[in-house]
Amino acid sequence: MDKKTVLSCIQPTGDMHLGNYFGAVQNWVNLQNDYQCIYGVVDYHAMTMPYDVAKLRNNTWELITNLMAVGVKAENLFVQSLVPEHTELGWIFNCFCSYGQLTRMTQFKDKSSQISESSKEEFISVGLLDYPVLQSADILIYKADYVPVGKDQEQHLELTRDIAQRFNNQAGKEYFVLPEGLYTATPKIKSTADPSKKMSKSAGEKHYISLFAEPERITKQIKSAVTDLGESTDGKMSDGVENLFEMMKAAGAMEAYNALQQDFVNGSLKYVDLKEATAKALLDMTAVFRDEKAALNADKKAIKEAVKSSSEVIRKKAQQTLKEVKELIGLLNVRY
Numbered sequence: 001m002d003k004k005t006v007l008s009c010i011q012p013t014g015d016m017h018l019g020n021y022f023g024a025v026q027n028w029v030n031l032q033n034d035y036q037c038i039y040g041v042v043d044y045h046a047m048t049m050p051y052d053v054a055k056l057r058n059n060t061w062e063l064i065t066n067l068m069a070v071g072v073k074a075e076n077l078f079v080q081s082l083v084p085e086h087t088e089l090g091w092i093f094n095c096f097c098s099y100g101q102l103t104r105m106t107q108f109k110d111k112s113s114q115i116s117e118s119s120k121e122e123f124i125s126v127g128l129l130d131y132p133v134l135q136s137a138d139i140l141i142y143k144a145d146y147v148p149v150g151k152d153q154e155q156h157l158e159l160t161r162d163i164a165q166r167f168n169n170q171a172g173k174e175y176f177v178l179p180e181g182l183y184t185a186t187p188k189i190k191s192t193a194d195p196s197k198k199m200s201k202s203a204g205e206k207h208y209i210s211l212f213a214e215p216e217r218i219t220k221q222i223k224s225a226v227t228d229l230g231e232s233t234d235g236k237m238s239d240g241v242e243n244l245f246e247m248m249k250a251a252g253a254m255e256a257y258n259a260l261q262q263d264f265v266n267g268s269l270k271y272v273d274l275k276e277a278t279a280k281a282l283l284d285m286t287a288v289f290r291d292e293k294a295a296l297n298a299d300k301k302a303i304k305e306a307v308k309s310s311s312e313v314i315r316k317k318a319q320q321t322l323k324e325v326k327e328l329i330g331l332l333n334v335r336y
């Protein structure tokens with residue numbers, strides 16, 4: 001039987017950190033064994049908030065390189081702006097999406113209020129409101145069966161199904177299969193400076209550990225990680241300690257993990273030991289990624305060629321869908 005299709009995308013916003021890797025990308029790599037995977041670096045999505053023109057293209061290549069360095073296969077990767085059919089289908093879907101439903105998206109409400117609070121200009125683009133429609137096009141254009149996403153994207157996936165349904169009604173045919181979320185349990189890594197929050201770039205430099213950081217920096221950040229704040233613990237593990245254990249486990253250092261968990265149970269756990277073991281686990285894992293990235297960067301042209309040609313191949317599927325879509329809803333097909 002044909003393998004089911006998995007589709008997911010990530011915005012090119014610079015540095016990849018342990019939270020992104022353990023929470024999503026590591027899972028992408030594993031899914032490649034069992035599914036037909038298509039992974040997009042979605043640069044059109046990165047324009048919805050104020051952004052730096054000079055950085056966008058670099059961030060896109062950087063992310064591509066990072067993804068390849070950790071084991072995403074080049075042939076599974078595409079760049080969204082190399083497959084313009086996404087935006088064309090996005091327009092069509094605009095006409096199958098309710099304005100009211102878009103204004104009710106939690107992420108839109110959060111991001112637009114962030115903009116209102118933080119800038120004088122208060123420029124909220126239509127793109128920010130509309131971006132879940134483009135996301136629906138990203139998913140449906142490849143007729144994806146499964147979309148591995150976090151809980152924060154559940155609402156967007158529901159919108160995707162609503163659009164598909166409304167399209168099918170208009171077309172008089174069950175053309176689009178309704179895609180499902182793939183909610184694999186992945187480690188949720190917290191900020192090392194404030195383990196009550198998730199690890200993210202927006203909180204600032206000391207809150208996240210870059211996957212490709214120099215070993216000294218990783219060690220230093222783990223050493224200064226918050227463990228507990230002297231709160232009464234009554235045998236319960238603090239968020240900070242738990243976070244270090246999570247990272248160690250996610251990096252695959254099970255032996256050290258089990259031994260130190262035992263120490264914790266016995267009440268003899270030393271934080272220096274915990275930190276040392278966590279740093280070692282992360283260094284062992286990231287050394288491979290850094291080497292791989294250096295090897296890739298030695299021939300940047302090859303990276304570009306690989307992704308350009310994989311985007312071309314993936315684009316063929318997008319073109320086929322768009323052709324059928326236009327056929328179904330009364331538009332002309334000249335180019336396809």
Ligand code: TRP
Pocket residue numbers: 007008009010011042045134135138139147148149153
């Ligand atoms: N909206 C997703 C995010 O912010 C990124 C994304 C864009 C996406 N298109 C997608 C995720 C399609 C899954 C499928 O993280």
